[in-house]
Amino acid sequence: MTKKPVVIGVAGGTGSGKTTVANEIYRNFIDKSILMIEQDAYYKDQSHKTMEERVQTNYDHPLAFDNDLLLNHLEKLLAYESINKPQYDYARHTRAEEFTIVEPKDVIILEGILILEDKRLRDLMDIKLFVDTDADIRIIRRLVRDIEERGRTLDSVITQYTSIVRPMHLQFIEPTKRYADVIIPEGGQNRVAIDLMVTKIRTILEEKEIL
Numbered sequence: 001m002t003k004k005p006v007v008i009g010v011a012g013g014t015g016s017g018k019t020t021v022a023n024e025i026y027r028n029f030i031d032k033s034i035l036m037i038e039q040d041a042y043y044k045d046q047s048h049k050t051m052e053e054r055v056q057t058n059y060d061h062p063l064a065f066d067n068d069l070l071l072n073h074l075e076k077l078l079a080y081e082s083i084n085k086p087q088y089d090y091a092r093h094t095r096a097e098e099f100t101i102v103e104p105k106d107v108i109i110l111e112g113i114l115i116l117e118d119k120r121l122r123d124l125m126d127i128k129l130f131v132d133t134d135a136d137i138r139i140i141r142r143l144v145r146d147i148e149e150r151g152r153t154l155d156s157v158i159t160q161y162t163s164i165v166r167p168m169h170l171q172f173i174e175p176t177k178r179y180a181d182v183i184i185p186e187g188g189q190n191r192v193a194i195d196l197m198v199t200k201i202r203t204i205l206e207e208k209e210i211l
């Protein structure tokens with residue numbers, strides 16, 4: 001059997017706990033070969049646009065992402081080739097000049113709001129997870145995070161959430177739950193779900209004769 005990495009997709013709404021879940025899984029394999037790819041790193045480059053134009057972008061629509069590049073990078077990692085992963089700057093709403101060189105690993109965690117929306121990405125995943133957290137909790141988490149870490153103001157988070165994030169979530173993100181193999185309520189605090197996932201990933205690695 002040809003050796004091929006295991007791909008775990010972690011989807012869910014903004015603030016649902018995707019990154020926390022992905023980090024928890026990652027932590028359990030730190031001794032093994034594991035890497036993380038954030039779909040956010042593949043937001044389309046907007047360096048040619050003015051700041052005023054960038055602020056108007058709908059970042060919760062499938063077309064905001066360069067999924068062709070993401071797909072190309074995943075295919076390389078699946079062939080055990082390294083990639084130059086883009087870096088994203090939330091405050092400037094565009095890609096940074098620098099790249100991160102990512103070396104191939106046996107387990108790939110792909111995390112992002114719309115990773116289950118694109119069939120090409122879904123088809124590469126061995127396990128598809130959807131982190132399901134109530135909208136009121138998600139907006140509270142997002143408010144705190146975006147102001148502390150992503151350079152946004154209270155006003156901009158509220159306006160963006162009501163006019164774009166919420167409607168896009170209902171139209172594009174929530175419906176992808178149907179593609180998930182496992183729905184994880186409450187994200188990173190859900191120890192049972194994390195442990196089950198880690199066990200399942202180990203089983204797949206054994207089946208693929210990677211472990």
Ligand SMILES: Nc1ncnc2c1ncn2[C@@H]1O[C@H](COP(=O)(O)OP(=O)(O)O)[C@@H](O)[C@H]1O
Pocket residue numbers: 012013014015016017018019020021141142145186187188189
């Ligand atoms: N179960 C939890 N309880 C409290 N805070 C949490 C929990 N899960 C995540 N957070 C916090 O909420 C914010 C968003 O979580 P994160 O995992 O980044 O979500 P996502 O990647 O889905 O946007 C972060 O600041 C994180 O520390």
Ligand SMILES: Nc1ccn([C@@H]2O[C@H](COP(=O)(O)O)[C@@H](O)[C@H]2O)c(=O)n1
Pocket residue numbers: 013014015018040043059060089090092093094112113165
């Ligand atoms: N320039 C940007 C780019 C993205 N966003 C928001 O990020 C959210 C996705 O990231 P999570 O970690 O929350 O999953 C998404 O809802 C975008 O609205 C942004 O505000 N500005």
